[in-house]
Amino acid sequence: MSTLTQAAVEPSTTPPVHTDLTGMSGRRAFTDRAARVVMWGAFLLACIPLVWILVSTLVKGGHMLLSGSWWSLSQNGITSRVVGGGAAHAIQGTLMQAAVTAIMSVPIGVLTAIYLVEYGRGRLAKVVSFMVDILTGVPSIVAALFIYALWVTTFGFQRVPFAVTLALTLLMIPTIVRSTEEMLKLVPNELREASYALGVPKWRTIVSIVLPTAFSGIVTGVLLGLARVMGETAPLIILGPYTKSMAHDLFNGLMATLPTMINQDRTEALQPALDRVWGAALTLILLVFVLNLLGRFLGRFSKVKN
Amino acid sequence: MKTTRIGQLASLAVIGSLVLAGCGSDNTSGSGSSSSPVAVDCFTGTINAEGSSAQKNAIEEAIASYGKACSGAKINYNPTGSGAGIKQFTAGQVDFAGSDSALKTTAADGGQTEAAKAEAYCGAPAWNIPMVTGPIAVAYNLKGVDKLVLTPAVAADIFAGKITAWNDPAIAAVNPGVTLPSTAIKVFFRSDESGTTENFTKYLKAAAGGKWAAEPAKKWTGAGEGKEKSAGVSEGVKSTDGGVTYVEWSYAKDNKLGVAQIDNGGGAVELTGAAVGKAVAAAKQVGTGNDLALKLDYTTKEAGAYPILLVTYEIVCSKGKDATKAKSIKAFLKHFASADVQKSLEGIGYAPLPTEVETKVLAAIDALS
Numbered sequence: 001m002s003t004l005t006q007a008a009v010e011p012s013t014t015p016p017v018h019t020d021l022t023g024m025s026g027r028r029a030f031t032d033r034a035a036r037v038v039m040w041g042a043f044l045l046a047c048i049p050l051v052w053i054l055v056s057t058l059v060k061g062g063h064m065l066l067s068g069s070w071w072s073l074s075q076n077g078i079t080s081r082v083v084g085g086g087a088a089h090a091i092q093g094t095l096m097q098a099a100v101t102a103i104m105s106v107p108i109g110v111l112t113a114i115y116l117v118e119y120g121r122g123r124l125a126k127v128v129s130f131m132v133d134i135l136t137g138v139p140s141i142v143a144a145l146f147i148y149a150l151w152v153t154t155f156g157f158q159r160v161p162f163a164v165t166l167a168l169t170l171l172m173i174p175t176i177v178r179s180t181e182e183m184l185k186l187v188p189n190e191l192r193e194a195s196y197a198l199g200v201p202k203w204r205t206i207v208s209i210v211l212p213t214a215f216s217g218i219v220t221g222v223l224l225g226l227a228r229v230m231g232e233t234a235p236l237i238i239l240g241p242y243t244k245s246m247a248h249d250l251f252n253g254l255m256a257t258l259p260t261m262i263n264q265d266r267t268e269a270l271q272p273a274l275d276r277v278w279g280a281a282l283t284l285i286l287l288v289f290v291l292n293l294l295g296r297f298l299g300r301f302s303k304v305k306n
Numbered sequence: 307m308k309t310t311r312i313g314q315l316a317s318l319a320v321i322g323s324l325v326l327a328g329c330g331s332d333n334t335s336g337s338g339s340s341s342s343p344v345a346v347d348c349f350t351g352t353i354n355a356e357g358s359s360a361q362k363n364a365i366e367e368a369i370a371s372y373g374k375a376c377s378g379a380k381i382n383y384n385p386t387g388s389g390a391g392i393k394q395f396t397a398g399q400v401d402f403a404g405s406d407s408a409l410k411t412t413a414a415d416g417g418q419t420e421a422a423k424a425e426a427y428c429g430a431p432a433w434n435i436p437m438v439t440g441p442i443a444v445a446y447n448l449k450g451v452d453k454l455v456l457t458p459a460v461a462a463d464i465f466a467g468k469i470t471a472w473n474d475p476a477i478a479a480v481n482p483g484v485t486l487p488s489t490a491i492k493v494f495f496r497s498d499e500s501g502t503t504e505n506f507t508k509y510l511k512a513a514a515g516g517k518w519a520a521e522p523a524k525k526w527t528g529a530g531e532g533k534e535k536s537a538g539v540s541e542g543v544k545s546t547d548g549g550v551t552y553v554e555w556s557y558a559k560d561n562k563l564g565v566a567q568i569d570n571g572g573g574a575v576e577l578t579g580a581a582v583g584k585a586v587a588a589a590k591q592v593g594t595g596n597d598l599a600l601k602l603d604y605t606t607k608e609a610g611a612y613p614i615l616l617v618t619y620e621i622v623c624s625k626g627k628d629a630t631k632a633k634s635i636k637a638f639l640k641h642f643a644s645a646d647v648q649k650s651l652e653g654i655g656y657a658p659l660p661t662e663v664e665t666k667v668l669a670a671i672d673a674l675s
Contacts, residue, residue, distance in 0.1 A: 076332040076380070077373040079366040081654070089332075152399070159399055241356070243382040246332050253352055254382055264384075267537030269544070269561045 057282040064279030065286075074256075075244035080265055080273035087280055089246045090261040094287065097161055097240075097257060098230050100250060101168040106222055108169075109176025116177070117184040118206055135174040143170040144235035151239070159239050161247070161255040167235035172225050179221025183214040216299045223295030227288045233259040258284040346641045348376035349634040356384040357391020357404030359535050360502050360554045361618040364438040364651050365404065368642040371650070381638060387535070389499030389524050395621060396423040402635055403621040406501020407524075408434040408592075408599030428623035434599040435622060435670055437642055439657045441582045441615040442506050445563040446550040447543045448472055450487060454566045455480050455574045461566075462514035464550065465493055467529025472548060480569065489548035493530030494539040500524055502536065505616035506552040512604040513570060513613065552614075556655025568614060572607040581612035582657035589617070589663075596624070596670035598663075615657075625675055636674045643667045 064070055064087075073086035116129055147167040151157050187210050195205040211218075236257050242264045243254040261280045265273040355365075362385035369381045386394075388405040395403035409421040409432060424432035444456060451472075456464075460476050463469045469476055473486040496503045503526050510518035520527035533539045533551075540557040543549035555577060558565050567574040575581050588606060593599035600617050620639060626632020641647060648658040659667060 074332045077370045079370050241384045245380045254354060267535055267541060269537060269540060269557070
């Protein structure tokens with residue numbers, strides 16, 4: 001689907017110009033050029049904030065990432081007036097929470113999509129599909145407050161990293177369901193029919209024909225969804241207070257993440273703290289970028305030929 | 307089959323990134339502050355605290371020096387504001403709260419008071435232990451004006467929005483010889499619930515002789531534009547010509563803002579550590595026993611005493627719910643209140659506790675169980 005839209009946006013080679021059929025050729029050429037200018041203008045306009053953000057984070061935070069301690073040390077014992085320490089605690093926290101979120105939301109999301117595409121008929125499927133639509137529209141702060149109300153107010157638990165992953169799961173499930181659904185729909189029906197014709201039961205058809213065919217698309221969808229929730233901030237501020245030290249326990253204590261690291265010092269006036277904020281922002285951008293690349297790479301690498 | 311190969315690749319990527327991330331470590335050596343290692347009572351484990359952003363820099367310093375001596379101890383402080391800190395404390399989410407004002411013993415809305423809520427949570431009275439005294443600076447940014455004197459009445463009118471230009475006759479009257487520009491006054495206030503706001507409005511209410519009508523509260527009731535936290539308002543003033551705000555001295559210093567001298571009636575007083583110490587020593591204790599809630603005399607006319615200040619407290623359960631945790635908190639607070647640490651705070655915009663207050667504080671910490 002993305003390739004389709006891309007093809008539509010790209011200015012196609014100019015069609016052969018009929019020089020003097022109606023005398024409109026000048027107008028048509030003008031329209032063509034005008035449309036082209038507008039499209040390129042819109043494209044460049046959209047690029048401005050992107051390039052601006054990338055350049056300013058690179059300029060202001062790039063030097064932080066070059067030191068080895070940035071990737072291996074935490075901020076333990078470092079105050080905002082002192083240079084030093086690293087972001088390892090936050091990088092690790094972000095990756096760990098993202099991994100756990102994926103482990104919880106991928107099976108639920110993929111199975112829901114399989115149900116909707118392969119089995120879902122009638123009222124239940126409509127209700128499920130509608131609910132997924134509603135979930136897609138839930139703002140992250142609402143998901144976070146819902147988990148806070150459930151986890152802290154109702155059950156009386158502490159704010160722990162696991163609660164954060166629950167909120168992130170709520171946000172990730174609908175994106176996975178939607179992307180997987182699209183991928184499964186793209187699998188040609190002839191494949192399924194051929195399989196049935198050979199007497200293969202439905203579940204085996206899904207497991208060995210449909211899923212492998214759509215696999216690359218599903219993986220890409222999952223990685224893109226993951227990249228999205230990794231930058232999510234609202235659940236972290238509400239459920240996952242920042243800490244300066246390393247943490248490995250999801251069910252106990254606090255765990256730092258890159259967004260909360262940025263949030264902690266974002267209004268600070270002291271240069272060492274500001275440098276860390278920019279460094280953390282650049283690190284987060286890099287992580288998301290790598291995940292995106294990985295998604296595209298896996299998608300290309302494993303393309304099943306029709 | 308292709309699928310399994312991709313699966314392997316994907317899981318390899320996930321595991322690899324986790325392992326890589328797991329390599330990180332806490333730097334136990336520490337760096338920076340020069341204070342010599344002091345004899346401290348160490349604990350192993352974690353304490354979580356939350357609250358006043360006014361004491362963020364002070365407690366950060368104390369945590370860093372404590373961590374240097376005790377590598378097994380982890381102390382987290384989240385500067386989310388006094389109101390949030392007390393709420394999280396009474397909800398059992400943090401081990402102690404930092405607050406710029408003592409727990410309320412009267413409830414504004416007729417419900418349960420803060421003190422009662424804390425006592426219900428602790429199962430014993432919660433104590434207010436003063437730990438850091440921080441002067442509140444009236445910080446301004448005005449081109450060409452290096453010295454500005456304000457009286458409480460003029461300050462009240464500025465922050466209420468009644469005086470709108472810097473060359474107002476009322477300001478000129480208390481600043482003879484200073485050329486004031488006609489720049490519009492832009493007031494910045496704390497948009498979050500803040501003990502700094504409460505202390506500042508308490509001062510205006512007490513000292514401005516009826517010019518400040520609103521009741522002192524954590525939420526701002528005057529004029530101006532809201533900014534988040536201490537760092538937000540100082541950033542606002544720094545980037546606005548004609549800007550003025552009330553903020554902890556350390557933030558005014560860090561942002562290199564102008565600081566107004568205050569004239570309570572006994573002459574203009576410049577903000578210095580000594581001037582603050584004079585005012586703190588004059589404060590009265592209003593809590594009973596080891597509850598060291600203090601009442602400051604905002605109207606003091608004593609020469610050389612800077613009257614606008616806040617005392618930030620650590621709010622702790624007098625009898626801890628969990629014995630080991632209580633011991634850990636005790637060990638850390640003892641370090642925080644020690645003379646060495648208190649002295650080191652002066653360099654970053656706080657005033658050390660006066661000796662007689664410090665003695666009481668140490669006695670109260672000793673009585674925690």
